[in-house]
Amino acid sequence: MEPIDLELEEGELELPAEPMHLNMGPSHPAMHGTVRIVLELSGETIVKADVQIGYLHRGFEKMCERGTWAQVFPYVDRLNYVSPMLNNVGYALAVEKMCGIQVPDRCQWYRMALGELARISDHLTCTGAMAMELGAFTPFLWFVKAREMVWDILEEETGARLTHSFGRIGGMAAPPTKDFKELCHGALKQIIHIVEEGEKMLLKNRIFIDRLENVGIISGKDAVALSWTGPCLRASGVAYDVRKAHPYLKYDEVDFEVPVGKVGDTMDRFLVRLEEIRQSKRIIEQVLERMPDDGPVNVNDPRVILPEKRDVYTTIEATIQHFKLVMEGAKVPKGECYSYTEGGNGELGFYLVSDGSGTPYRVRIRPPCFPITAGLSKLITGNMLSDIVPTFGSLNMIGGECDH
Amino acid sequence: MSKAVLEKLKSKFGAAVLETHSDFGDDTALVTSQSWKSVCEYLRDDATLDFDMFIDMCAVDYPTRLPRMEVVLHLYSTTRRHRVRLKTRVGDEDMDGAEVDSVTSVWSGANWFEREVYDLSGVTFRGHPDLRRILMYPEFQGHPLRKDYPAQKTQPLIEYRTEADAGVPLEKQAPFRADEGMSFGRMDWLHRNDEENPTALPKGVVRAIKPHEQNGNHDPRAEHAEPAQTLPTPNQKDVS
Numbered sequence: 001m002e003p004i005d006l007e008l009e010e011g012e013l014e015l016p017a018e019p020m021h022l023n024m025g026p027s028h029p030a031m032h033g034t035v036r037i038v039l040e041l042s043g044e045t046i047v048k049a050d051v052q053i054g055y056l057h058r059g060f061e062k063m064c065e066r067g068t069w070a071q072v073f074p075y076v077d078r079l080n081y082v083s084p085m086l087n088n089v090g091y092a093l094a095v096e097k098m099c100g101i102q103v104p105d106r107c108q109w110y111r112m113a114l115g116e117l118a119r120i121s122d123h124l125t126c127t128g129a130m131a132m133e134l135g136a137f138t139p140f141l142w143f144v145k146a147r148e149m150v151w152d153i154l155e156e157e158t159g160a161r162l163t164h165s166f167g168r169i170g171g172m173a174a175p176p177t178k179d180f181k182e183l184c185h186g187a188l189k190q191i192i193h194i195v196e197e198g199e200k201m202l203l204k205n206r207i208f209i210d211r212l213e214n215v216g217i218i219s220g221k222d223a224v225a226l227s228w229t230g231p232c233l234r235a236s237g238v239a240y241d242v243r244k245a246h247p248y249l250k251y252d253e254v255d256f257e258v259p260v261g262k263v264g265d266t267m268d269r270f271l272v273r274l275e276e277i278r279q280s281k282r283i284i285e286q287v288l289e290r291m292p293d294d295g296p297v298n299v300n301d302p303r304v305i306l307p308e309k310r311d312v313y314t315t316i317e318a319t320i321q322h323f324k325l326v327m328e329g330a331k332v333p334k335g336e337c338y339s340y341t342e343g344g345n346g347e348l349g350f351y352l353v354s355d356g357s358g359t360p361y362r363v364r365i366r367p368p369c370f371p372i373t374a375g376l377s378k379l380i381t382g383n384m385l386s387d388i389v390p391t392f393g394s395l396n397m398i399g400g401e402c403d404h
Numbered sequence: 405m406s407k408a409v410l411e412k413l414k415s416k417f418g419a420a421v422l423e424t425h426s427d428f429g430d431d432t433a434l435v436t437s438q439s440w441k442s443v444c445e446y447l448r449d450d451a452t453l454d455f456d457m458f459i460d461m462c463a464v465d466y467p468t469r470l471p472r473m474e475v476v477l478h479l480y481s482t483t484r485r486h487r488v489r490l491k492t493r494v495g496d497e498d499m500d501g502a503e504v505d506s507v508t509s510v511w512s513g514a515n516w517f518e519r520e521v522y523d524l525s526g527v528t529f530r531g532h533p534d535l536r537r538i539l540m541y542p543e544f545q546g547h548p549l550r551k552d553y554p555a556q557k558t559q560p561l562i563e564y565r566t567e568a569d570a571g572v573p574l575e576k577q578a579p580f581r582a583d584e585g586m587s588f589g590r591m592d593w594l595h596r597n598d599e600e601n602p603t604a605l606p607k608g609v610v611r612a613i614k615p616h617e618q619n620g621n622h623d624p625r626a627e628h629a630e631p632a633q634t635l636p637t638p639n640q641k642d643v644s
Contacts, residue, residue, distance in 0.1 A: 054539040061524075062548055062555050097428055224482055227458040227513030240482050337428040338460075338478055338489060351476065353464055366460040366478070374516035403539060 019047055022385075026055045030389045032129045033399040035373065037380075037388065044385045049377040056399035064363035068329025069095055070169055072363060077163040079365060079401040082125045083118035083344040085154065088167030093248060094339035094350035095169045098332050103299050107171050108249045109291035113184065114157065114166070115249075116280040116287070120191065121150040122344030122396070123231070123273040123280075130270065130393030131202055134211055139198035146194040149187040156183060169330055170305050171298030181288045188281050195277055212267040216379040216391035219264060226378070227371040230346020232395060235272045236264035242342040254286045269394040304330040329358025345369045345396055367401040407431060409453060409488045417443060432489040437471075440492050441505035447479060447488065448510055455479040455488065458511035461518060463525035465551045471495050473502050473527055499526055499550075506532040524549040 025036040034055035040048035060079065064072050076087040089111045096103065103111075128143030151161045157177055158164040166173045202208050218226075220236040233240055241258045243251040259275035261268025298305045306325055311318035334356035340349040349366030372395050379395075380388050410424045413433050420439035425432050435443050447455040459478040466472060471493040480487050495502030506529035507514045518529045519538040526547035529535055537544065543561060546553055567574050 052538075054537075054541070057539040059548060059555075062553075066555055222512075224457050225512045227511065227517075238482060245485055335427045336430075336432070336476075336489075338430050338487075340459075347459065349460055349478070351460065351462060351478070362462075362464045364460070364462040364464075364476075370516060370520075371458075371513050374513065 024388065026052075030133050031392055032133070033397045033402075035392075035397060035399070035402075037376075037392075039385070041385060046380050046383055046385060046388075049380050051373060051376050053373060053399075054403050056403040058400075058404070060365065060404045061363055064360050066359070068326075068358050069332055069360055070325075070329060072360065073167050074163065074165045076167075076365075077165055079367065079404075080122070080344055080348075080369075080398045081162060081400050082398060083122035084162065084164055085114045085118035085166065086122075086341065086343045087348065088164065089115050089249075090339070090341040090343060090348045091350055092167040092169060093341060094337065094352055095332060097339045098335065098337045098352060098354060099169065099304060099330075100333075101170050101299050101301060101304065103171055104296050105250075106175075106292050106295045107297045107299075109287050110172060110176050110297065111167075112249050112251070112254075113176075113180075113284050113287045113291065114154070116284045117150050117153060117184070119344055120277050120280050121147045123277050124150075124191075124195070126344075126393070126396035127270055127273050128198075130390060131198075131208070133389050133393050134208060136202060136205070136208060139201055142194050142198045146191040149191055153180075153183050153187055156180075168298065168305070170301055175297040176291070181291075184284060184288055188284060192278065192281055195274060199274055209267070211387075211390050212270060212394075213265060214263070215266045215383065215387045216394065217263060217265045218375065218379060222378070223264065223375070226375040228346065228375060230343070230368050230372075231272045231276060232269055232372050233346065234258060235261035235268035237261060242340055242347055246340070248341055250287075250290075251283075253290075254283050256283050266390045266394045331356065331358055332360075340366070343368050345372065345398065345401070365401075365404065367404065369395065369397050369402050373397045373402050409447075409486060412450070412453065413443065413447075416446060430489055431487065432491065434491045434493070437492045437494050437504050440475075441507060441510070443490065444477075444507045444510045447490070452484070454481045454483050457482055458507075458513040458517070459487075461514065461521055463521045463527055463549070465525065465549065467497075467551045470497070471502075472497060472499065473525060475504055475521065475527055477507075494527060502526060503528045503530055505530050506535075508532055523547070526550065 019040045019042050022039045022041055023036065024039060025031055026034045036052040036055070038050040038052065039046055058078075060075055063075055072091060073088060076091045077084040079087050092111075124143045124147045128140040128147075131143075132140035154164060155161045157180060158166040158173070160166075218228075218236055220233075220238040223233050223236040224238060228236075229240065229242075237260050239258050239260050242248070243256075244258050256279045259272050259279065261272050302321055304325075306312075307318035307321050312322045313319075332352075332354040334354055336351070336353045338349060338351045340347050342348070346368030347366065348368055351362075351364035351366065352360060353362040353364075355361040376392060376395060376397075379391050383391070407426060410426070410431050410433055413435075414421050414424065417435065417439055420436050420443070421433055422436060423434040433443075447453050457480040459480050461475065461477050464474045464476060466474060473495040474491055474493050477490040478487065479490065492504060494504055504527065506518055508518065508529075509531070515532075515534070516538060518532055519535060521527050522529060522532075522535055523537040523539055524547055536542070540548065541561065544559060565574070
């Protein structure tokens with residue numbers, strides 16, 4: 001084969017001096033989630049970045065205005081699809097706030113346990129995927145194995161691995177199974193072991209550390225101004241956690257700590273998430289200890305809770321109640337309300353407007369990773385092109401939630 | 405939450421604060437659209453209020469009253485740990501004059517939220533550095549979260565395939581049935597709330613949409629009707 005002989009004048013091989021434009025995404029192997037970043041590069045340095053979202057927009061808020069209040073649950077499952085249980089609980093709490101319902105103790109503990117399991121799965125996915133995008137495939141597989149253990153428990157409880165639709169207004173779809181506590185204890189031990197092993201493997205890796213440290217730094221003040229919440233905000237040193245600042249369910253009765261970072265770089269966000277997995281384990285252990293084994297899970301309120309199937313088939317009252325709840329939906333008092341919980345990525349808010357009927361007038365979700373993704377362009381401007389991958393990975397943008 | 409925030413707002417801005425309430429424990433103030441930005445600046449800068457975190461912004465459409473669009477803002481103070489909801493109303497029936505001042509200079513986090521409100525509800529923010537669509541594509545017509553935007557309307561960027569294009573009979577043709585994927589073919593807000601409308605059902609009653617009704621005089625869908633919606637729909641269920 002003849003050698004390719006380029007006859008070039010000197011200087012022709014130089015890179016152009018004017019900025020170069022580059023499209024990253026919407027579908028890119030190094031980014032989890034459909035997002036497009038239009039970059040203006042000078043050499044390898046990012047001069048300008050425009051983050052474009054909306055590729056997964058499904059009109060969640062419009063769809064909610066068409067069904068009953070209870071029919072929103074399957075939709076919220078698909079917002080943050082890595083931790084759907086947190087969304088379920090968040091939405092249920094919002095509607096209960098409007099109806100003035102407090103669920104029984106057992107249900108509150110149960111919701112906490114399931115929610116923290118979902119949080120573990122969320123953080124495992126984020127940290128594992130970020131490591132994978134940097135070339136560390138083994139910890140990713142380990143973390144996904146650990147996540148699979150969480151999902152096995154959730155499948156045992158709810159019947160679905162991912163889209164549980166398990167929340168109900170005034171309770172949960174089913175009480176905890178008999179083996180729930182035993183399953184949790186067994187799985188948690190293994191999950192923590194896997195996390196520790198993965199952590200050891202990553203944090204002793206020079207390449208991994210070099211790519212994370214001092215990359216994508218954001219100060220606490222800037223993060224607050226950008227309305228960041230959750231692990232990303234805490235990595236910048238602001239200890240705002242809804243579970244601590246405004247406890248809901250029984251979070252004021254359990255003992256846990258809020259990990260914060262110092263520098264606010266990608267490494268801090270990585271470490272905060274890992275520490276939160278351990279704190280979640282602590283919470284679950286306390287919950288399992290205190291959750292009663294019997295007692296009602298659903299509130300005894302015929303306005304919102306479906307009657308027993310046995311009664312529906314045998315008595316006319318229960319049949320009518322069932323029919324009205326399914327066809328017309330539970331009536332929610334007129335007014336507006338904002339309810340917020342700590343989701344996987346931060347403050348997950350629901351702003352509900354009711355006209356007093358069985359159909360929501362407006363359901364607004366405040367997705368935590370929407371403002372976080374908005375801050376991405378600020379984080380990467382001035383950095384190198386290759387820094388986008390760890391920075392974006394550490395933000396944990398979830399398309400379903402970010403794009404509504 | 406304390407009512408101190410509302411008291412301070414009322415004493416500072418007087419008549420510009422139109423209405424306050426604390427339903428469900430959420431402190432809410434409705435202010436005039438002219439004072440929108442100055443109220444926001446005051447909330448952030450006052451040392452005892454110190455609302456440093458912008459939480460959320462959205463718009464709610466109330467087509468039966470004027471001004472029609474309500475812009476809702478949620479704020480939080482990480483130091484004082486209190487919250488407030490600020491609202492203003494803008495826009496007439498045709499959404500003319502739906503404009504408020506942008507608060508991106510007050511909280512930088514407002515940027516994307518304002519773009520989203522502009523995209524989905526059509527409120528313009530004066531002084532926004534980069535006001536363009538964010539969730540919908542640039543070619544999109546209209547603003548989907550307004551109540552008069554039909555939920556089943558489709559705006560494909562590439563035309564749907566017809567049987568003539570395909571050359572074979574298609575089992576289903578886009579955009580399918582009007583109420584496909586919609587729970588029980590629930591009527592939209594105009595039907596539910598319009599008491600003058602003889603075809604309207606009582607609140608909360610549901611019914612499948614029959615094709616022949618879609619061409620009725622009182623059906624708001626008729627204005628937006630697309631030809632494919634009048635296709636025969638064999639699986640129509642009537643649950644009324």
